[in-house]
Amino acid sequence: MSIIDKYLVSNGNNGIAVDRMRRYVLPYWLGFDKINFPYPYSVPASPALGQSVIAHTNNTLSGSGSSFGTPFLAKYLMFQDSSVGSAAAIWTLRMKHMNGRDYMNNMIHIRALAGTAKLPFVIREHLMLLSEESIYVETQKISGAAANMRLFLGGEQYFPDSASIVDAATGAQMKKLLSQWKERSKYVYPFWMTTGDASGPPPLVVAGSATVQTTIKIGDHYEVFSMTVISTGDFSWDITETRTGQTLSNGRATGTNALGDATYPTIFPFSYLLVKGSQLKITLVDTSGSSNNIYLCFQGRKILAPLKDLPEIERQLPGIKSKIHPMWNQNQLVNEAVGEMQ
Secondary structure: OOHHHHOEEEOOOOOEEEOHHHHHEEEEEEOOOOOOOOOOEEEOOOOOOEEEEEEEOOOOOOOOOOOOOOOEEEEEEEEEEOOOOOOOOOEEEEEEEOOOOEOEOOOEEHHHHOEOOOOOEEEEEEEEEOOOEEEEEEEEEOOOOOEEEEEEEEEEEEOOOOOOOOOHHHHHHHHHHHHHHHHHOOOEEEEEEEOOOOOOOOOEEEOOOOEEEEEEEOOOEEEEEEEEEEEOOOEEEEEEEOOOOEEOOOOOEEHHHHOEOOOOOEEEEEEEEEOOOOEEEEEEEEOOOOOEEEEEEEEEEEEOOOHHHHHHHHHHOOOHHHHOOOOOOHHHHHHHHOOOOO
């Protein structure tokens, strides 16, 4: 596909025309509320819990009487702190929507969750925020002194009601797509799942050549696209779905050869569907000979509808990326994440 195909479309008369909708979608970076949480934001030393908000306020170009404002579609997650790129970046984070919806089952190690500006983590099931919607963020250091931090969602900003730049026909078309996405998000949304639960911390501590087992219970249908890990030493692992007896390998795989972090996540060649009520048994064997903290994280999407209805949801309420940007699809997202754009 040549670059011109991304901006020119058929006009129905054996000719081409500029895709006007491209004019009303801009790249955008969304970070913490800078008024109440000025940068750099400080993650407090453990055991204190930091609290902040990623607030998507109404853009001044939204137009009057806007029903959508200027929606933001998050596609990437990236961070920077005073120790980024080293094992010293040891703090965890949890996000939830202002309406109470959790995007994570527990606090997650930042390097298993977010990438960097050079290698951002790709959010496969994109996250949409309408104007005046916010994400509540909790942060906590695992050990050591407080750390300065910046966190950004990267994606697209839409301007469906801006009379100065959007004609009525294009605005109506865009609002129809946004309505579909808003409805879709009721049933399907991004979710990160880690070891541990609300009653305990997420790391699995393995002491010197020991073996530890833990389980993750699946409360809703969950489709996994990728997996990441952060550890302080070498280890091997295997994962079994207890109800079916299925395993993800024919024996224990090493963390080094099988798992990456959020900058280079282990992308599954085929998404892993865990139905409601499933339970994963995770076995970890330390091979470092010393104390080892291990943070596992799955990245995917929750499905709050019967699985038989999912194909119909995908058909009637397709992802915005496949409508406004027809050159994007799931395979290209995977290839982009590993630096192999088609």
